[in-house]
Amino acid sequence: xxxxxxxxxxxxxxxxxxxxxxxxxxxxxxxxxxxxxxxxxxxxxxxxxxxxxxxxxxxxxxxxxxxxxxxxxxxxxxxxxxxxxxxxxxxxxxx
Amino acid sequence: xxxxxxxxxxxxxxxxxxxxxxxxxxxxxxxxxxxxxxxxxxxxxxxxxxxxxxxxxxxxxxxxxxxxxxxxxxxxxxxxxxxxxxxxxxxxxxxxxxxxxxxxxxxxxxxxxxxxxxxxxxxxxxxxxxxxxxxxxxxxxxxxxxxxxxxxxxxxxxxxxxxxxxxxxxxxxxxxxxxxxxxxxxxxxxxxxxxxxxxxxxxxxxxxxxxxxxxxxxxxxxxxxxxxxxxxxxxxxxxxxxxxxxxxxxxxxxxxxxxxxxxxxxxxxxxxxxxxxxxxxxxxxxxxxxxxxxxxxxxxxxxxxxxxxxxxxxxxxxxxxxxxxxxxxxxxxxxxxxxxxxxxxxxxxxxxxxxxxxxxxxxxxxxxxxxxxxxxxxxxxxxxxxxxxxxxxxxxxxxx
Numbered sequence: 001x002x003x004x005x006x007x008x009x010x011x012x013x014x015x016x017x018x019x020x021x022x023x024x025x026x027x028x029x030x031x032x033x034x035x036x037x038x039x040x041x042x043x044x045x046x047x048x049x050x051x052x053x054x055x056x057x058x059x060x061x062x063x064x065x066x067x068x069x070x071x072x073x074x075x076x077x078x079x080x081x082x083x084x085x086x087x088x089x090x091x092x093x094x095x
Numbered sequence: 096x097x098x099x100x101x102x103x104x105x106x107x108x109x110x111x112x113x114x115x116x117x118x119x120x121x122x123x124x125x126x127x128x129x130x131x132x133x134x135x136x137x138x139x140x141x142x143x144x145x146x147x148x149x150x151x152x153x154x155x156x157x158x159x160x161x162x163x164x165x166x167x168x169x170x171x172x173x174x175x176x177x178x179x180x181x182x183x184x185x186x187x188x189x190x191x192x193x194x195x196x197x198x199x200x201x202x203x204x205x206x207x208x209x210x211x212x213x214x215x216x217x218x219x220x221x222x223x224x225x226x227x228x229x230x231x232x233x234x235x236x237x238x239x240x241x242x243x244x245x246x247x248x249x250x251x252x253x254x255x256x257x258x259x260x261x262x263x264x265x266x267x268x269x270x271x272x273x274x275x276x277x278x279x280x281x282x283x284x285x286x287x288x289x290x291x292x293x294x295x296x297x298x299x300x301x302x303x304x305x306x307x308x309x310x311x312x313x314x315x316x317x318x319x320x321x322x323x324x325x326x327x328x329x330x331x332x333x334x335x336x337x338x339x340x341x342x343x344x345x346x347x348x349x350x351x352x353x354x355x356x357x358x359x360x361x362x363x364x365x366x367x368x369x370x371x372x373x374x375x376x377x378x379x380x381x382x383x384x385x386x387x388x389x390x391x392x393x394x395x396x397x398x399x400x401x402x403x404x405x406x407x408x409x410x411x412x413x414x415x416x417x418x419x420x421x422x423x424x425x426x427x428x429x430x431x432x433x434x435x436x437x438x439x440x441x442x443x444x445x446x447x448x449x450x451x452x453x454x455x456x457x458x459x460x461x462x463x464x465x466x467x468x469x470x471x472x473x474x475x476x477x478x479x480x481x482x483x484x485x486x487x488x489x490x491x492x493x494x495x
Contacts, residue, residue, distance in 0.1 A: 007416075007436070007437060007442075008435065008436050008444070008455070008456040009413075009416050009456035009457060012413075012414065012456065013414055013490070013492055013495065016414070016492070016495040017495065034436070035436055035443045035444060036435070036436040036443075036444040036455045036456055039444060039448065039449040039452065039453065039454070039455050040444075040454055040455055040456055042452060043395075043452065043453060043454035043455070044454070047393065047413060047454070
């Protein structure tokens with residue numbers, strides 16, 4: 001899920017929209033250059049009961065999302081990838 | 096209230112003039128944690144001292160000796176509130192300058208011991224910056240979800256070889272969390288590591304904790320004037336001025352604006368004398384704000400419920416951006432702060448919020464001034480739910 005170039009709270013808003021469109025157990029990977037996305041994706045997972053698997057900074061050059069970045073985005077802005085496993089409603093099968 | 100030290104005393108203590116609060120009457124100022132509105136005592140003493148204390152306190156003529164008398168009176172009054180000796184107080188040009196000089200001075204004196212500086216992860220940015228400046232090796236100790244220092248980790252950190260200094264705030268200016276300073280001092284003292292306590296947001300509003308070797312404070316936080324900082328250094332603390340030799344009244348170069356120093360001292364005395372009452376009133380008002388936030392869906396209030404400063408609070412609203420929230424509240428007449436990335440020049444979220452795992456976007460910081468109007472706080476509590484709902488609807492996130 002490419003949120004590169006978006007500033008807070010957009011990355012989390014995009015993540016929340018994407019989460020509504022996917023079933024429990026889906027793993028979403030959020031790519032973001034927003035400095036707040038580290039704490040905020042983690043906080044959103046905590047508030048919504050989803051599982052934060054990991055958050056890894058990736059060199060911009062190796063990020064597949066970087067290919068979609070507009071020309072204005074500097075190539076050196078660090079990209080953080082947050083992987084989230086969606087939990088379902090309590091009555092749903094475990095993801 | 097005690098008579099202002101050094102000024103001609105009238106038969107009664109100074110009565111605050113009947114002036115309107117700064118700005119139009121409809122404004123509710125709720126961002127007083129770092130820079131509070133001028134306290135009536137500070138204003139009154141500053142104006143009076145301007146005529147009495149403008150001269151150079153190093154001069155031998157009558158005017159100079161008068162200024163020196165007022166400066167020493169200010170020094171003594173501030174020392175008394177902080178539990179220091181008069182000669183242990185140094186005035187600096189700002190709180191940041193006091194923090195930098197405190198930290199760099201200990202590093203200079205203890206350079207043979209090492210360059211490690213142990214600090215909590217939620218210190219004021221001036222502490223974080225000075226502790227990583229030049230050769231200094233910063234060691235950040237984690238805090239819990241309320242922002243309280245991890246004492247065992249602190250103990251281990253200060254005991255490590257090469258530790259020159261430890262820094263711990265008396266309370267956190269965003270969360271209000273009171274830090275375990277006495278317990279931290281009990282860990283650093285046996286290993287001869289000096290403890291610098293940054294008392295910036297708490298001074299005047301909360302008792303000065305024991306156990307510090309250096310103390311820093313900001314007069315603006317208690318309603319005193321800007322252009323001044325306070326650095327207290329206990330006698331016997333290893334500290335070498337990080338600045339070149341100079342001929343001034345302080346342990347650091349630069350002349351002290353005497354009228355401002357006296358206004359800061361008188362104001363600190365006034366606020367401290369009323370500390371219990373101001374605590375009771377403002378603690379209850381902050382509780383009202385915390386309850387009002389808790390009733391709004393998808394919001395988080397941070398910091399401990401009880402062991403906290405009486406006048407500060409911070410909360411975050413999911414899916415809102417801090418800048419819009421602050422501007423909308425401003426348009427309604429409420430002045431608040433924010434720790435959200437979009438409201439800062441650097442574009443980085445508050446390191447304090449990040450350290451406790453808090454949501455950083457949609458963040459509002461509250462600091463109640465000493466002269467807070469309860470009606471204003473009630474109006475804020477009443478306006479917030481509708482405002483958050485409206486912004487969420489406008490963003491199209493109310494269904495998320």
